[in-house]
Amino acid sequence: MLNHRQSEKSAGLGENTPKWISEFADLFAQRVSDWSHPRRCLTEPLAAILAAWEYEHDLESGVIEDLRGIFPEALAERCGRSPDTLSGDPRISFGVFMACFVGLLKVWRSEPTPEGLYGSVAAHWCARHPEIFSKVQEAHRLRASFPNIEEIGWTVSDVMSAHGASEELPNHGKLELRETVHFIRQRTWTQAAQTAAYALFGDFLLTEAETIGFCRHCAMPFHRGQKKLFCSLKCARSYSAIRSHDAKARDSRRKTLRKAAKALTKWLQDRHIAASDWQLKIQTVAWTNSDNKRRNRILGAYVRASRTERGSPEREKLLQSLQDASSVAGNERGSKEREGLQQELAAFLLDIQKAEEIQQQRSKRK
Numbered sequence: 001m002l003n004h005r006q007s008e009k010s011a012g013l014g015e016n017t018p019k020w021i022s023e024f025a026d027l028f029a030q031r032v033s034d035w036s037h038p039r040r041c042l043t044e045p046l047a048a049i050l051a052a053w054e055y056e057h058d059l060e061s062g063v064i065e066d067l068r069g070i071f072p073e074a075l076a077e078r079c080g081r082s083p084d085t086l087s088g089d090p091r092i093s094f095g096v097f098m099a100c101f102v103g104l105l106k107v108w109r110s111e112p113t114p115e116g117l118y119g120s121v122a123a124h125w126c127a128r129h130p131e132i133f134s135k136v137q138e139a140h141r142l143r144a145s146f147p148n149i150e151e152i153g154w155t156v157s158d159v160m161s162a163h164g165a166s167e168e169l170p171n172h173g174k175l176e177l178r179e180t181v182h183f184i185r186q187r188t189w190t191q192a193a194q195t196a197a198y199a200l201f202g203d204f205l206l207t208e209a210e211t212i213g214f215c216r217h218c219a220m221p222f223h224r225g226q227k228k229l230f231c232s233l234k235c236a237r238s239y240s241a242i243r244s245h246d247a248k249a250r251d252s253r254r255k256t257l258r259k260a261a262k263a264l265t266k267w268l269q270d271r272h273i274a275a276s277d278w279q280l281k282i283q284t285v286a287w288t289n290s291d292n293k294r295r296n297r298i299l300g301a302y303v304r305a306s307r308t309e310r311g312s313p314e315r316e317k318l319l320q321s322l323q324d325a326s327s328v329a330g331n332e333r334g335s336k337e338r339e340g341l342q343q344e345l346a347a348f349l350l351d352i353q354k355a356e357e358i359q360q361q362r363s364k365r366k
């Protein structure tokens, strides 16, 4: 079988290219010459990562539109089939591919690199995500490579050297053996797009995973070197400003919780004299700076959590609002503090249950 190498159509790094992409692409200039070519996005993890970032941040950008337009043809070619032999709608293929790849990257970058593990970070990650890893393995199994005889076009210098001064083109092209890589057994656009995304993510894990970082603040990919967590100084600053704002907010929530818990304990002790509403009582003591709507919303969350078991999502969410779980990891002081908060919260929620019961009995008697 003779394959005519198709002429490379390219979206190119043109006017449509956002500024950050060109800056990033400069860094990788030798490795990703043209990231916005759909075929590169199917074969080179770096090109796909760039496209994924752009896709996540500006779905309507010119580059994404260009990619969406040319992608189906590139995907079909990657499957060694003509586009009309895949069933379904080719227009969905780019969206499916990107959603899958972006989703995988999100899982990858949401987990901070654990320390003190031996071997590669990617291997440990795969061990923690067997369901993803088996799909990556399957995609690589479906990617077959085999030699092909290809007819290559003549260049002017070829013609010169083969025919001396005569510049007449020979009738036949020259032949070369080239390694062709195809996804086999793909029947639908969705299937092909997903296989391509998993295969490429596998390539990323095998090649770039340890050298590419994703900014903690803006998620932009960058080359790990001196930089470890952030793409830029600007992002590092914004991130720490937000963190300290969040920390202050958590601190104030803890103080409020303590005030509310104290007021509720007192209400429970005094209930034989006070026929008052417990919610009103603690709201006016603890949430002095909030309006009624906000007070009800906050207390509502505590009441709902009091009706759940220990460790429920409702309780975890409250605990998270009092202490950032990620700051606790591997930190003895932090985890002790968390334990203390957990007990305080549990005691408060238990008191809420008691107060609710008392109020229910009271309303029955009426």
Ligand SMILES: [Zn+2]
Residues within 6 Å of the ligand: 215, 216, 217, 218, 219, 220, 230, 231, 232, 235
């Ligand atoms: Zn950043």
